[in-house]
Amino acid sequence: MSSSTSTAAMAIDPPAAPKLDLDSFIGTALSSTPAELHPFFESFRSLYTRKLWHQLTQKLFAFVDHPASKPYRVNVFNIFVRDFESKMNQLRLVEMGVKVAKDIENPQTQLTQLTSLLSRIPIPPSVAKPSPDAPDAPPTSQSSIEAYVLLLATIAHTKLVFGDLEGTKTDMDAAWDVLDRLDGVENGVRAAYYGVAADYYKAKAEYAPYYRNSLLYLACVDPATDMSPEERLARAHDLAISAFLGDTIYNFGELLMHPILDSLDNTPYAWIKKLLFNFNEGNIGKFEALAPLFPRERILQENYSFLRQKICLMALMESVFKRSANNRTLTFQTIAEETRLPPDEVEHLVMKALSLKLIKGSLDQVDGKANITWVQPRVLSREQIGGLAQRLDEWVNKLNLVEQRIAPEVVAQ
Template sequence: MTVKNEVEMVDAPEEEVNFDVYPFLKERQTKAPQQLRQYYVRFEELYDKKLWHQLTVALTAFLAEPESAGHLFPLYENFIRDWKFKMNKLSLVKFLTRASKEAAGPKEALEFLGKQAKGLKATSPDAYVLATMEKASYELAVNDLTACKKDIDECEKILDDLPVTEPVINASFYRVAADYYKAKFAYPQYYHNALLFLSSVSLDELSVAEQQSRAYELAISALLGEGVYNFGELLQHSILDSLKGTPFDWLRQLLLCFNSGDMEAFERISRTPEFVKERFLMEKTPFLRQKLCLMTLIEAVFKRSKESRGRMSFAEISAETKVTLDEVEHLVMKALSLGLIKGKIDEVDQIVAVTWVQPRVLDKSQIGTIRDRLTEWSGKVKSRVVALESEDGAAEMFAQ
């Protein structure tokens, strides 16, 4: 057997199986929970008429019934398996994903979804990605991180080539990718993928407990993530509201003080029992202080006009960032090396000239700063126009 033939056999879909589905449907019409019996009657009618699209729609409605839990795997084995090749592939994978939760354990679910995914690669790339990513979630469950990363990399390439995808596929990809990076303690990558996951789902789809868990993990990853110096996108997301009134509301307040560069608030929160209990934060306190100093420097630059940020003295930076005068140069050099700002340092006159600051997602107070600066600029333009319209003003300006 050639290598080519082996590959073709692996990628080929399963052979269609023909068996009598009617005894199963008849039995479920009398023995299933009352709320589900009508569906089995409907399944039989549509199957008999070979109305595959309508049958898929009815199956989707069946999935939405809370009572359907526990009935999906038998339904697949005794009914859907007979006509699944007539079914919309994405709808099939959505059903298989739900059915996999009824397997005996994660290893069995992994084997089940892995077998189903193989036949989809050539015929339906988007359905293949969904099936593969759901399979990868079980690889995480059995601690096979290598296989999970391989699936993530493969699916990322496929998604890059697809012109458009359904939100459920993006949500599955980013959820599993975030969980993988969480297992690897890769905070920046987790932060990035977790935010993209939230952009692909509605918060109503997540339980309150899951919202709180994700808000907590996002807050920790934002604080500890190297290279994450702007929390604006997270602070604007309503998922943080899930922490209000909980024992972790202080985390939301901590994010706010970092975003605004409030060193005093950080020192106050870092002495609370809640902060002390967070071992990862306690161990990284020096890193957090340096990160806050850098974010305070960014905020100090941002709120200044173009003219004033071109001549920031070491003393001004020291006062705003709460670092000693002899540490200012090192702090600015760190910000320059990280690409947070661009500019020059005048060591002799102890002046920093900033020409660019990293773009950021703004909160309401920062938008207010821009509004004030635009108002100031508008006033200056108006006064110049008035001066030009005046003969005395025009003569004075040309004389200068």
């Protein structure tokens, strides 16, 4: 089987779970674990005997979250939980299984653990291939479908750690095919998908898809509680780099408003945050002032010519934006001055902006002018908002003058 075969499509008949001998399991656990864990196992016995599956699930999560339980989690999951997993909420089961699998250091063993669990989760109707001879399957619950997506996304991430990009993409696509049909999905499930999608595109050095999926991932988690300071710093750094190098990203607004950027403050990457705001303002002077720092980020230094063109495009957008709607015919000379380009490169810059749909309008090559009718909306800095407020004041004043001029005529009528 090739690595591109979807895990979702693998027809695996899971082996039957071994019959649980509850007294033997609990007795062995009590004799081989620290005393601080013993109350958990006593509760396991009581709740299992009384068939209180919801309460047992809660107690198991408390056990898995206890620091001392780490050496015993896999064994508890594979022997004890396996016995009654069909009676659990399937999403909670998979969440627990994913946590436990992280304790397995060998990636291949971890992958085997996860794929074995996947084989025991009901397959969503959109994935299952019905057989005319098979009886109608019972309806699949939302919990089971979300569990399936979460587990498939986790398997895709494990394959990514292996370096199996093809297998990762195949499982990612299979997860998305199911996820895209669901409503009201838990954030943790979406986070698992967007997290692996972002990491996949990072590995492929595809900046725009990384940027998009990474922001979607952040929308599904609470960075303050779900991410360590190191993870927040790394995510902010990678998002900034992808914003600079994404050849279709000319609006940094969502990133500029996100608190993740504060992770760059008081770090060696603080200048990158400043550079982001400079780009958004189309401020070539500030861009050039920070350019000597580019060698600190080799990838920015290697792509300097692209970044120079990008800041020129954003300077053009800013030049158009700050003008009133009836004053957006710019000479090539004006554009050259505001973008700091030689006049003979202006026409190419405007054509590039038109092709990227950053602006709309037309070129008059004979008179050397660009008539701009529209500029792509974007998030504004405080300075830009101040300029917009000033233009609105001027517009209101003009309306007042018109009102004063025509008021006597209206009264006379």
